[in-house]
Amino acid sequence: MEKLTVHVGTTVPLVNDNIDTDQIIPKQFLKAIDKTGFGKNLFYEWRYKGDTYEANTDFILNDPAYEGASILITGDNFGCGSSREHAAWAIGDYGFKIMIAGSYSDIFYNNALKNGLLPIVQPQAVRDLLFQLPSDERITIDLPRQLINTSVGDFSFDIDETFKHKLINGLDDIGITLTYEDQIAAYERTKRPTYL
Amino acid sequence: MAGKTIFDKVWARHVITGQDGEAQLLYIDLHVIHEVTSPQAFSGLRQAGRGVRRPDLTFGTVDHNSPTQDIFNIKDEISRRQIETFTKNVTDFGIEAMLNGSDGQGIVHMVAPETGRTQPGKTIVCGDSHTATNGAFGAIAFGIGTSEVEHVLATQTLWQNKPKRMKVAFIGTPAKGIYAKDLILALIAKYGVDAGTGYAVEYTGEAIDGLSMDGRMTICNMSIEFGAKIGIMNPDQKTYDYVKGRPYAPANFEAAVADWETLKSDEDAVYDKVLTLDVSNLAPMVTWGTNPEMGITFEETFPKINTVNDERAYAYMDLEPGGKPEDIHLGYVFIGSCTNARLSDLEEAAKFVKGKKIAPHITGLVVPGSRPVKHAAEAIGLHQVFIDAGFEWREPGCSACLGMNPDQIPAGVHCASTSNRNFEGRQGNKARTHLCSPAMAAAAAIAGKFVDIRELM
Numbered sequence: 164m165e166k167l168t169v170h171v172g173t174t175v176p177l178v179n180d181n182i183d184t185d186q187i188i189p190k191q192f193l194k195a196i197d198k199t200g201f202g203k204n205l206f207y208e209w210r211y212k213g214d215t216y217e218a219n220t221d222f223i224l225n226d227p228a229y230e231g232a233s234i235l236i237t238g239d240n241f242g243c244g245s246s247r248e249h250a251a252w253a254i255g256d257y258g259f260k261i262m263i264a265g266s267y268s269d270i271f272y273n274n275a276l277k278n279g280l281l282p283i284v285q286p287q288a289v290r291d292l293l294f295q296l297p298s299d300e301r302i303t304i305d306l307p308r309q310l311i312n313t314s315v316g317d318f319s320f321d322i323d324e325t326f327k328h329k330l331i332n333g334l335d336d337i338g339i340t341l342t343y344e345d346q347i348a349a350y351e352r353t354k355r356p357t358y359l
Numbered sequence: 360m361a362g363k364t365i366f367d368k369v370w371a372r373h374v375i376t377g378q379d380g381e382a383q384l385l386y387i388d389l390h391v392i393h394e395v396t397s398p399q400a401f402s403g404l405r406q407a408g409r410g411v412r413r414p415d416l417t418f419g420t421v422d423h424n425s426p427t428q429d430i431f432n433i434k435d436e437i438s439r440r441q442i443e444t445f446t447k448n449v450t451d452f453g454i455e456a457m458l459n460g461s462d463g464q465g466i467v468h469m470v471a472p473e474t475g476r477t478q479p480g481k482t483i484v485c486g487d488s489h490t491a492t493n494g495a496f497g498a499i500a501f502g503i504g505t506s507e508v509e510h511v512l513a514t515q516t517l518w519q520n521k522p523k524r525m526k527v528a529f530i531g532t533p534a535k536g537i538y539a540k541d542l543i544l545a546l547i548a549k550y551g552v553d554a555g556t557g558y559a560v561e562y563t564g565e566a567i568d569g570l571s572m573d574g575r576m577t578i579c580n581m582s583i584e585f586g587a588k589i590g591i592m593n594p595d596q597k598t599y600d601y602v603k604g605r606p607y608a609p610a611n612f613e614a615a616v617a618d619w620e621t622l623k624s625d626e627d628a629v630y631d632k633v634l635t636l637d638v639s640n641l642a643p644m645v646t647w648g649t650n651p652e653m654g655i656t657f658e659e660t661f662p663k664i665n666t667v668n669d670e671r672a673y674a675y676m677d678l679e680p681g682g683k684p685e686d687i688h689l690g691y692v693f694i695g696s697c698t699n700a701r702l703s704d705l706e707e708a709a710k711f712v713k714g715k716k717i718a719p720h721i722t723g724l725v726v727p728g729s730r731p732v733k734h735a736a737e738a739i740g741l742h743q744v745f746i747d748a749g750f751e752w753r754e755p756g757c758s759a760c761l762g763m764n765p766d767q768i769p770a771g772v773h774c775a776s777t778s779n780r781n782f783e784g785r786q787g788n789k790a791r792t793h794l795c796s797p798a799m800a801a802a803a804a805i806a807g808k809f810v811d812i813r814e815l816m
Contacts, residue, residue: 180668181552181650185782190763194424194437196398196444198505208784240553240586243650244780245761246488247396248504269522269556269588270488274504323520325382336506337409340514343376343384347516350375350386356480356618358609359388 164279166333170260170304172233175223176294182237183244184271188253201249202256228298234261236293241282242271251278261304263293263311276326279333281306283320292316306331362625364524366559366591369499369622373482375516382518388481390511392419392454393467394445395763396486400509401448411452412515418476419449419456422466423763427726427753430460438764452512465729465755468492468580468697472572473731475605479594479619484511489697489779491582495575496602497594497622499559502583522559522589523631529564531639536813538707539574540699540777540796542566543581544644546636548654555587558632561624562592566638572601573701580698581779584651593623645684645809646781646794648672653781654794657684657811675783676791677771684809687793691774692723692804693786694750696760699777699797700728705736708777708801709744711815716749718807723750724766726758750804762787775803 192204209222218225235254241264242250251274254262262275263283275282281304285293292315296302303312306327311318329336340347363371370385377383390413397419404410411417424438433439442459449456457463457470464470468489471477479497484490486508493500507517529542547554560582567575575592582590599616602608609615642656649672655661663680664670673679678687694700694708705727717723725745727733733755736742742752759766760778767787768774774792777800781792795803802812 178667179671180666183650183780183782185761185780185785189784189788190761193395193763194435194441196441197402198399208788214788240556243552243586244488244583244782246486246502246504248399248486248506251504266553266556268553268583268586270502270504270583273507277504277506323382325518336518337407337510337513340384340510340516340518343514343516346375346384347386347514351515354372354386355388356615358611358615358618359481 164333164335167260167279167281167330168306170233171301172260173231173298173301174234174236174293174296175229175232177223177235177237178294180238180265181240181243184242184247184250185244187242187250188247193247193249198252199256201253202258205253205257231258233258234263234302234304235259236263236290239265241267243268246270248274251275251280255280263290265290276330277336279330281330283311285318285320289318361629362627364561364624364628364630365497365593365622366499366524366561366589369480369482370521372480379521382520384516385482385519387484387511387515387517388416389471389476389483390417391467391471391483391485392417392508393423393487394421394441395423396505397448397508398441398444399505400512401452403509404512409513411454411512414453416515417454417512418471419445419454420464420467420470421445421457421459423757423761425459425464425756426764427756427758427766430754462730465731466697466700466757469701469729469732472496472576473605473729475602475607478602478609478615479598480622484517488583488588489580491588491590492576492580492697494579494582494589494591495572496598497592497619499589499591501588523557525555525558525560525587525632525634526630527560527562528633528635529562529566530635530637532565532569533638533641534813536643536798536816537638537641538796538798539570539577541641541644542638543578544646544651544654544794545638545641545656547581547585547651548644549636550585550634552584552650552652553586554634555582555585558587559589559591560585560587562590567592568595571703572597573703576701577698581651584779594619643799643812644795645799647676647678649675649781649783651779651781651794655684687773687809689721689775689803689808690772691768692721692800693759693774693776693778694797694800695724695726695728695758696778697728697757698779700726700732702732702735704777704797705732705741708797709741711798711801711805711812712748712750713744715805717804721804721807723804724753724759725750726753726766727755729755748805759786761785768792775800775809
């Protein structure tokens with residue numbers, strides 16, 4: 164996993180609440196058997212007209228001013244619905260590194276972290292300020308110091324220490340867990356009910 | 360010392376290492392896999408030269424892509440490749456699976472209970488958000504992403520932060536014509552689609568005690584639509600009777616039941632939050648909008664526009680505030696999905712269909728959730744009831760709940776659906792979904808519009 168420490172980038176606002184994973188990446192793109200290439204189909208039904216890949220110019224991601232944005236600012240309960248990790252893959256593959264939302268669904272939150280994406284939670288009042296950022300302003304997300312630096316203010320954010328450590332060091336969970344092999348084996352020998 | 364909830368007890372049993380308040384390594388008793396969220400996990404294992412630690416605790420089925428007619432002729436090449444990849448993966452890694460066309464095949468959250476693998480006290484995961492369905496048995500069951508699928512395959516464990524505990528107390532007994540689906544839709548409508556975020560939700564009350572296991576599964580199934588990845592219920596005699604005699608039920612069943620009895624929440628158990636819902640006067644529920652909290656009872660009208668979210672939903676659904684469920688111009692009726700395609704769901708729906716014909720402008724689709732359900736329904740003649748009325752009677756799978764297979768609702772068409780999500784585009788690009796119980800869907804197919812089933816009973 165790619166390491167994430169201090170990120171500098173531009174933002175794009177998507178103000179709706181409850182943006183679900185069906186919107187982030189629709190079902191027809193879940194048939195793939197690899198993890199790449201999902202970015203093109205991120206927000207497919209909002210981004211394109213019909214099934215043509217013709218840009219829907221009303222959708223903010225198609226506004227040239229927001230091209231190259233790497234920080235998504237959005238509403239409450241982002242990533243609700245289906246557990247599809249394809250949603251995190253699509254967001255990362257498009258080029259986003261950071262999300263700033265009111266809240267996230269539990270499953271999506273984990274999926275984002277597993278893919279080196281940083282899901283930041285901020286209250287409505289802060290997001291209302293961030294929604295107004297000029298499209299060309301490069302803001303700084305400092306993960307080690309847990310700070311967002313912008314022209315409209317500096318804001319701190321919370322993150323679990325374990326998640327932070329894994330993001331900063333780009334650590335793969337499975338490799339870590341395999342070092343617990345003795346404890347897992349002991350659990351299997353002694354703790355599982357005998358009727359199972 | 361304060362009492363424990365069933366969730367506390369089952370969680371504590373599975374902690375290998377770690378303290379409350381930090382990520383804990385949990386042992387996973389059952390890992391269920393399907394074709395959509397597993398291929399990248401198996402690729403990851405192969406790339407790292409890792410194996411599956413406990414193929415015997417892993418079990419698979421094919422459901423999302425499987426066609427519901429002409430099932431061995433998968434025309435969509437990418438769907439076919441995904442199913443073939445799954446077949447190769449389970450074969451290579453020695454995992455038992457209900458493959459396409461097999462007798463036990465069905466939606467992943469149906470086959471685990473049907474085989475007796477779902478039991479009280481287990482930790483159960485699957486790369487699918489509706490895994491909480493299994494929580495109806497007193498298991499901790501939740502959906503995971505593909506990275507976590509790979510992690511469980513490799514280690515039979517998962518790192519998790521313990522969620523907070525919520526109790527949902529249903530007050531009173533619902534009237535005739537009010538089903539498990541109405542209870543959960545009413546709960547979500549009252550408290551919202553993110554009310555359960557960060558919590559494991561325990562459902563309690565007379566209304567839950569009175570439900571069959573099928574009904575209990577319907578409620579736990581939609582925990583994720585309430586925001587909670589875990590929904591759980593206390594086991595009772597109905598739970599044990601359901602599990603007993605199934606192929607994977609514990610051999611020493613008495614010992615298992617004695618243990619399961621100790622898992623029930625203590626009288627003085629402590630919860631971080633308690634929500635209540637009086638269901639004694641509940642009317643049938645129908646959703647009008649584009650997320651499951653946008654629902655009303657049959658006695659209400661569509662609400663006024665309060666937020667940008669409401670505005671977007673009304674535009675997508677082509678409905679107006681102040682309208683009524685019976686005004687919706689339905690074109691499709693879908694009876695299926697892991698929420699409502701068990702035998703009792705089909706039986707209830709059939710009561711409203713028997714001897715009648717569906718309205719000429721309605722396309723009706725009945726998709727049993729699993730092949731065992733399909734066979735059981737056919738054994739008592741339910742298929743003929745639906746076919747005689749003009750419904751299509753299909754092979755099992757996820758089908759039009761999400762339309763990954765060819766079963767999709769056309770653009771602009773309103774569908775009365777027994778599934779779980781009314782999101783934009785969920786059942787098909789620009790399709791308009793209205794969630795309801797199987798009885799409401801069946802009665803709507805006959806009348807050609809939503810009707811109050813209480814008046815038909």
